[in-house]
């Protein structure tokens with residue numbers, strides 16, 4: 001009786017499990033051409049930060065497996081998966097880079113990277129549900145949140161977060177999951193896939209107007225979309241989160257939380273004009289972690305989306321990971 005009470009209080013398995021860090025060397029081999037902002041150096045900047053800060057020693061590093069066709073089919077139409085996979089395989093065989101749209105290019109390493117990125121999200125979901133990890137961050141590329149059921153766009157091919165969310169619901173049997181998208185761009189692909197699925201609540205803010213210019217008209221009832229004008233700063237965005245995201249998440253009571261973690265709302269990012277700084281990403285992560293703790297036993301999987309200023313990206317991911325792994329910055333001595 002006493003022992004079971006103590007067990008319940010401390011939840012030892014999950015409390016002692018580490019934050020998992022999923023990545024794969026193949027994610028560095030996806031190359032959309034010189035000067036493209038969604039570049040392999042993004043992941044290298046994160047790795048460099050993990051070494052320099054010492055944070056890497058506190059994370060459980062995991063090699064991302066490849067997603068299976070059945071995983072991709074959880075979020076995408078079968079014909080799309082087949083056609084895109086064929087196209088990417090042809091590109092891999094030819095050794096030449098080809099465009100899907102003016103922003104989105106397939107190179108010889110893209111298929112393997114895309115499969116590892118989606119596979120990371122699925123494996124992280126399993127590890128967190130099984131209690132092997134307290135929570136998880138997937139340092140992967142290509143990102144996913146612009147990929148719709150049947151279209152690659154906006155640097156995205158397979159929708160890593162939507163696939164993982166559907167995996168939690170359809171394969172692992174969860175009944176309610178939340179998707180939190182703090183990338184500066186509207187996650188139109190995730191919305192396309194999950195709109196109207198009342199097992200999902202998606203909350204997001206995004207700069208508007210900005211690519212992909214969607215999200216403001218007739219979002220589905222399970223979408224909380226907050227368009228934000230350019231040059232808005234962190235304190236105002238925190239207010240939006242507190243007044244619009246948090247009450248919706250509290251009503252929904254998710255059993256697991258997925259995060260589309262884009263860091264391109266940072267004030268130093270060149271692709272948008274919002275004003276977040278590292279402390280804002282720390283705060284957002286704490287608020288989302290609080291929801292996960294209260295309703296989902298801490299279950300949270302975060303996947304990298306955007307973030308194109310390499311230094312700001314690394315610093316913001318550090319802030320995000322320090323909260324996830326409960327490794328606050330050491331106090332500076334005077």
Ligand SMILES: [Zn+2]
Nearest residue numbers: 183184185306
């Ligand atoms: Zn973005």
